[in-house]
Amino acid sequence: MDSVKKLFFPIGGGANFEERIYGALVVAKYLNAHIKFIASQMDLGLVYDMQMVMKGGAVFNAFKDTMLAELDDERQKNQDIFESLCKKADIKISDKNIANEATAEFETKQGVRSKVVEFESKFCDLLVVACPPNGDITATFEAAVMKSGKSSIVIPRALKEFKTDDILIAWSGTINVSRAVTQAMFLLKQAKRVHVISTSKYLSVAPNAKENLLEYLAFHGVNATFEEVVPTNTPGEALLNNAVKGNFDMVIASSSGENGLKEMSLGGTTKYFLQNTKIPVFM
Numbered sequence: 350m351d352s353v354k355k356l357f358f359p360i361g362g363g364a365n366f367e368e369r370i371y372g373a374l375v376v377a378k379y380l381n382a383h384i385k386f387i388a389s390q391m392d393l394g395l396v397y398d399m400q401m402v403m404k405g406g407a408v409f410n411a412f413k414d415t416m417l418a419e420l421d422d423e424r425q426k427n428q429d430i431f432e433s434l435c436k437k438a439d440i441k442i443s444d445k446n447i448a449n450e451a452t453a454e455f456e457t458k459q460g461v462r463s464k465v466v467e468f469e470s471k472f473c474d475l476l477v478v479a480c481p482p483n484g485d486i487t488a489t490f491e492a493a494v495m496k497s498g499k500s501s502i503v504i505p506r507a508l509k510e511f512k513t514d515d516i517l518i519a520w521s522g523t524i525n526v527s528r529a530v531t532q533a534m535f536l537l538k539q540a541k542r543v544h545v546i547s548t549s550k551y552l553s554v555a556p557n558a559k560e561n562l563l564e565y566l567a568f569h570g571v572n573a574t575f576e577e578v579v580p581t582n583t584p585g586e587a588l589l590n591n592a593v594k595g596n597f598d599m600v601i602a603s604s605s606g607e608n609g610l611k612e613m614s615l616g617g618t619t620k621y622f623l624q625n626t627k628i629p630v631f632m
Contacts, residue, residue, distance in 0.1 A: 352535040354446055356384040357473035357499075359466040361489040363482040365506040367430055372508030373477045374438040376629075378451045379511045383443075384477065386455045387469050388427055389462040390420050424457050431455040463488035470497035477502050484624025494632065500532045502599075503623070503630045511629065517597040518545040518573070519588050520562060522555055525632070526603035530562075533601050533631045534569055543573040546591050548580055585621035592628050601631045 358373040360366070370386065377384035435442050435453055443452040458465045470476055470493050478501050481490045494501050504511075513536045520526060530537070537543055545562060552558060559575050566573045580587045592600050622630075 353380050353382045353474045355473045356380070356382050356475055356477050357470050357497075358384055358386045358477045358479075359462075359470065359489055359493050360386060360388040361462065361479065361481065361487060363506075365479070366427075367434065368507040369479040369504075370431060371434045371438060372479065372504045372506075372511075374434060374440055374451075374453060375508060375511045376477050376502060376504065377453060378438055378440055379513075380475075381449065381451050382474075383446045383452045383454075385469075385473070386431065386453065387465060388424075388455070388457045389465045390423070390457055390459055391416075392459045392461075427457065428455060463492040467492040467496045470499060473499060475500055475502065477504060479504055479506050480623045480626065482506075484620040484622070486620075500529060501632055503632060505627050505629070508629070512598050513540055515542045515595070515597045515599075516540045516544075517592050517595060517600045518543065519600060519602040520545050520547040520551075520558070521603055522547075522551050522558060523603045526601070529601050529603065529632050530566075534571075536599070536631070537566065537571045537573075537601075538569055540571070543571050544595060544597070545573055545575045546578045546588075547575070549577055550580075552577060583621055589622050589625055589628075592626070597628060599629050599631055600626075603632065 356373075356377055358370075360369070373384060373386070431453075432442060440451045440453050441447065442454065444454040446452065458469070466489050476493050476497055476499050478490060478493045480503055481487045494503070516533075516537060518526075518530060520530075543566065545559075547558065563573055563575060578587055578591055581590070588600065588602065
C-alpha cells in the first residue's frame with residue numbers, strides 16, 4: 350500500500366518472542382512495506398562504569414566476559430530466529446526499501462528499552478506493536494503508542510493471519526479516534542465492510558455525530574453503517590463483544606480516553622480488551 354512505506358516494531362519483554370515477530374512480519378507482508386525490528390540490551394557503558402568503581406580485578410573480568418558472551422549469544426539467537434521467520438513469511442531481509450516488495454531488518458540497540466523505543470519509533474510511517482503481557486500497559490508499550498507521534502496497529506501476541514476486509518470503528522468523538530480514522534483511511538477505502546459503533550452517552554451530547562461521520566467517510570468512498578451499542582459493567586467488554594460478534598478483522602479505536610492510556614473508547618479500560626482480543630487494533 351503506497352501510503353505506508355516503513356513500519357517499526359519494538360520488541361518488548363515476555364514470552365511469545367517468535368509469535369510476535371511472525372505476527373509483525375505478516376502485517377508487513379499484507380501492507381507490502383518495510384519493517385524494522387528493534388531489540389534492546391543493557392548499555393555496556395554501565396559495565397565499564399562498574400569496572401572503574403571496582404578497579405577491575407580477576408573476578409570482575411570474569412563476570413564481564415561472561416556477560417558479554419551472553420549478550421552476544423542472545424543477539425545471535427534473535428538474529429537466527431528473525432532470519433528463519435522471514436523465510437517462513439517469504440519476506441526479504443534488507444535495510445533498504447525495495448519497490449513492490451515487503452522487506453525486514455533486525456537491529457539490537459544498547460540502552461533502556463522504553464527510551465530506545467521512544468526515540469526509534471519516530472522514524473516510521475506506522476508502528477506495529479504487540480499487546481502487552483496480561484493486558485497491563487508496560488513502559489515499552491506506552492513509549493511506542495503514546496510517545497512516538499505515530500498511529501499504531503496493536504496485534505495479539507500470536508497472530509498468524511492479517512487482513513482488513515471487515516473493519517469496526519469504535520467512535521467516541523475523542524481527538525485520538527478522530528485522528529485514527531483519518532490515518533486509517535487507506536485501509537477503510539479498501540475494506541469490504543465498515544461498521545461504526547458508539548454509545549448513547551456520547552450521542553446524547555453529539556446528536557449529529559452519526560450523520561457527520563458517515564458523510565465524512567462517504568467523501569472518501571467508504572459506505573459505512575452505524576449502530577448504537579450498550580456498554581457492559583466490565584470496561585472494554587462491549588467493544589470486544591461487538592468486534593467478535595461481527596467477525597471483524599480490525600478495530601479502529603482511540604488510544605486514550607479521559608484518563609490517558611488507561612482508557613479506551615466506549616468508556617472502558619484497555620486492560621480487558623488488550624488481554625482478551627484476538628483482533629488487531631488501529632489506534
